[in-house]
Amino acid sequence: MTPRPAHIAIVGGGTAGWMAACLFARHWGPQGCRITLLESSEIGIIGVGEGSTPYLRHFFAELGITEAEWMPACQASYKSGIRFPGWSTVAGYQSYVHPFFNEQDLSTGSAFFVNACLRRRGVDADANPQDFFIAAALAAQCRAPVARPADDGRAPATDYAYHFDAGLLGQFLRRHAQGRGVVHRIGTVARVQRHESGAIEALQLADGEQLAADFFIDCSGFRGLLISETLGEPFISYKHSLFNDRAIAIPTALDAKAPIPSETNSTALRHGWAWQIPLQSRYGNGYVYASDFVSDDDAETELRAHLGPAAEGQPARRLQMRVGRVERHWRDNCLALGLSQGFIEPLEATALMLIQFAVAEFIASVDAAGLGPAAQSPYNRRVNQMFDGVRDYVLGHYRLNTRTDSDYWRANRANTAGADRLLSLLEVWDRGGDFEAELSRHGDALMYQRPSWYCLFAGMGRFPAQLRPPQHGILSGAQARAAIAAIAAAFPTHREQLQSLIQRPS
Ligand SMILES: Cc1cc2nc3c(=O)[nH]c(=O)nc-3n(C[C@H](O)[C@H](O)[C@H](O)COP(=O)(O)OP(=O)(O)OC[C@H]3O[C@@H](n4cnc5c(N)ncnc54)[C@H](O)[C@@H]3O)c2cc1C
Structure with missing residues (x-):
């Protein structure tokens, strides 16, 4: 050998x-x-x-590096998930979250899957993931996704990632x-x-x-x-399936006293989407767009308008992506x-x-x-x-958009190139078929697991237009929201948690 x-x-x-x-x-x-x-x-x-996925935690663990060692040195913050405002125009689904999951999601999360299946089959059950997963409440309250230990010393397991x-x-x-x-x-x-x-x-x-x-x-x-x-x-x-080939990055200041958000914001604009990533001392912002649909100058104007006064005088970096x-x-x-x-x-x-x-x-x-x-x-x-x-999962965001304000979004919605797997998942979802079996059928070819696919399809409001009233006994979005907000309130604020890393000996 x-x-x-x-x-x-x-x-x-x-x-x-x-x-x-x-x-x-x-x-x-x-x-x-x-x-x-x-x-x-x-x-x-x-x-x-x-930005990162929860997998990055394994990287530091493998190297034996603690959060107290690396996070303050890299201006790092915690990430509980990603929010997608403006991708869908469906009432009640104009903004949704792809959460990282939490052990305490078990009851509201199970209700989300039940409700999403009912709604696919024409029942008016609430199924926006932002109402059912604790990550969304943590982000809404600017809390860190790091649970405090209970009296028995055990903290509920939470999946989270970082910004840096x-x-x-x-x-x-x-x-x-x-x-x-x-x-x-x-x-x-x-x-x-x-x-x-x-x-x-x-x-x-x-x-x-x-x-x-x-x-x-x-x-x-x-x-x-x-x-x-x-x-x-x-x-x-992948250009035929993912059109975006350019980005512009502009940093903005983060108020040193204001609460620090704990999620990435990925807001749909006219020809792509804008990221906003909260670090300890600034926001990283940028616009990812397709040069076939908008010029670099117009894209920068659009990003600056989106960021408002915070971007005035800030330098822009233009990047090409292969x-x-x-x-x-x-x-x-x-x-x-x-x-x-x-x-x-x-x-x-x-x-x-x-x-x-x-x-x-x-x-x-x-x-x-x-x-x-x-x-x-x-x-x-x-x-x-x-x-x-x-690629398949990212493509889903574009295929499912319902915007009508530009050729970019219409072309993305109509595009089927490289989307075979996605289209077969969608076909089963849309006809109310056995989605679990369809997910299993693709096996290892699916990089993202069941909860992520549910959050994407349901979060974009991919449901029948005509709905009949629900039976009793299902959890409403408002009930679920109250439950996750109460659980989230026990987590430390994002600022407190970041401060504790600086004070803790590494
Ligand atoms: C707009 C945008 C947003 C992104 N956002 C994310 C994100 O949120 N999360 C994420 O995980 N990733 C993100 N990425 C990707 C991420 O930035 C890269 O995967 C990561 O930085 C790794 O880059 P790299 O080290 O491969 O290349 P680079 O950072 O480009 O480094 C290249 C290195 O090669 C060296 N080099 C090149 N030519 C030579 C030569 N002839 N001789 C010697 N040295 C040479 C250079 O000096 C440099 O050190 C994003 C990328 C883009 C474009």
């Missing part, structure tokens, strides 16, 4: 490069694997990417990786030297130095210096991670999760089967499944 790499060279010092460096150092460092991370001082990092400053997170991870023996080099790759076999032999740097290694990780961003430019791996674009994925992420002695391997627009903030998943799978795969070609196909299949599965 081919052994694991003796020397790994990582090209790129963005979030992907440093996350990979930390994980390789943790798993293979103790076995003598050397890791060098090279980054260019001339080519910057993307510098956005401030991307630049500070990179710096934090760099210090952590260097502390575990990762060598940091500054230099720009000018040429890539290859073996006769086609595999990568060494990186020639612009200053005349050379970096040789036996395995190379491409974290060079959208350009894909090793995987695309050097190895010529084909890129599968949306899709490479065909093979692992090829020869090269693994692509982060933006070089692919990107699904940031609606569900999944990019760091995909990096984590790709590294974890790679380590498990090499530990089990070595570095030989036999391990590569199953690995690439699994990573592709993950990318395509996230």
